[in-house]
Amino acid sequence: MPLRIVVTGASGQLGAYVLDRLGPTGHEVIGWSRSAPGHRAGFPIEAVDLLDLEAIGRAFERAQPDAILHLAAISSVDQAFRDPKAAFTVNAKATGFIAARASLMGCRVVFASTDMVFDGLRGWREEDDDAEPVSTYGASKKEGERQSLLPYPGLLHNAVVRLSLLYGPSRIEKPTTLDRVFDALRAGQPQAFFADEFRTPLDYATAADGLVRMVEERDHSGVFHLGGPERLTRFEMMGRLALHAGLPVHLISQNRQADVPAPEPRPRDISLDSTRIEEALPGFSRPTLEAGLDRCRAEP
Numbered sequence: 542m543p544l545r546i547v548v549t550g551a552s553g554q555l556g557a558y559v560l561d562r563l564g565p566t567g568h569e570v571i572g573w574s575r576s577a578p579g580h581r582a583g584f585p586i587e588a589v590d591l592l593d594l595e596a597i598g599r600a601f602e603r604a605q606p607d608a609i610l611h612l613a614a615i616s617s618v619d620q621a622f623r624d625p626k627a628a629f630t631v632n633a634k635a636t637g638f639i640a641a642r643a644s645l646m647g648c649r650v651v652f653a654s655t656d657m658v659f660d661g662l663r664g665w666r667e668e669d670d671d672a673e674p675v676s677t678y679g680a681s682k683k684e685g686e687r688q689s690l691l692p693y694p695g696l697l698h699n700a701v702v703r704l705s706l707l708y709g710p711s712r713i714e715k716p717t718t719l720d721r722v723f724d725a726l727r728a729g730q731p732q733a734f735f736a737d738e739f740r741t742p743l744d745y746a747t748a749a750d751g752l753v754r755m756v757e758e759r760d761h762s763g764v765f766h767l768g769g770p771e772r773l774t775r776f777e778m779m780g781r782l783a784l785h786a787g788l789p790v791h792l793i794s795q796n797r798q799a800d801v802p803a804p805e806p807r808p809r810d811i812s813l814d815s816t817r818i819e820e821a822l823p824g825f826s827r828p829t830l831e832a833g834l835d836r837c838r839a840e841p
């Protein structure tokens with residue numbers, strides 16, 4: 542059955558992939574973003590600043606959605622550290638407001654969270670493990686999770702999907718981290734990556750597919766992990782992707798987290814176990830690193 546879906550963060554890196562994935566589905570989609578770049582995949586993108594709760598309320602009234610896929614966030618760890626007030630307002634307070642509004646309208650919320658809610662002391666985390674973030678960003682997203690799963694009256698099966706580190710080429714004007722690394726390699730610039738930080742990287746296209754499936758499968762509620770099938774260091778990840786793209790891999794070297802001072806601790810191993818979402822979504826598959834890059838490069 543076609544749904545009316547609001548996608549927040551529609552102008553972001555993941556939002557572009559999500560709207561492309563929704564394009565041929567027959568769902569009616571309205572994107573929200575702070576900057577409102579117009580249209581994507583035939584869907585309108587409206588300006589709705591999540592710092593303005595009244596504006597969110599008005600946009601809800603106009604949209605009358607069945608479901609909201611909530612991607613919008615202060616998504617940079619550095620930015621969240623520099624401006625914790627904005628991070629908590631967008632990532633947590635606005636999320637709570639959206640969940641409360643949604644419950645009044647019989648609208649289901651799927652909230653995109655992050656592997657950064659974990660402290661990194663051990664890997665292959667499962668959904669029921671304690672989340673103890675070590676960064677402002679992780680703490681703000683953990684609070685967003687709590688707010689989106691509050692038992693509001695009439696709340697319909699809300700879901701939190703914790704995403705692992707995402708990679709792939711940008712489909713918007715702003716480059717992704719991977720684009721910047723590939724550009725630097727093409728320019729002959731050496732690049733160093735942590736050999737002591739472990740993630741389960743996932744390509745943007747598969748992340749978008751999993752999130753859209755979670756919106757469509759209305760009975761799934763609670764927390765789900767969505768990472769790639771392989772636990773890799775950033776060094777392994779970038780080396781393999783560069784090799785696959787035919788770029789000069791010899792320019793890539795390894796360093797350690799301790800070599801690069803940071804204002805907040807960096808989690809060491811936040812690999813995610815994604816068994817639960819695979820069992821919940823029949824036929825859903827997560828590609829290897831290289832196949833994920835190919836999937837992102839394919840025409841939407």
Ligand SMILES: NC(=O)c1ccc[n+]([C@@H]2O[C@H](COP(=O)([O-])OP(=O)(O)OC[C@H]3O[C@@H](n4cnc5c(N)ncnc54)[C@H](OP(=O)(O)O)[C@@H]3O)[C@@H](O)[C@H]2O)c1
Binds near residue numbers: 550
């Ligand atoms: N990328 C990753 O590796 C990764 C990993 C785990 C989880 N996630 C989660 O996935 C989601 C999407 O990430 P992304 O990489 O696509 O992030 P992104 O490229 O930084 O996009 C962020 C989006 O949020 C919107 N936004 C920010 N502040 C806003 C505000 N005050 N009002 C309205 N919209 C606002 C931005 O709109 P404008 O463009 O108009 O500013 C943009 O559309 C986030 O929730 C993030 O926490 C990402």
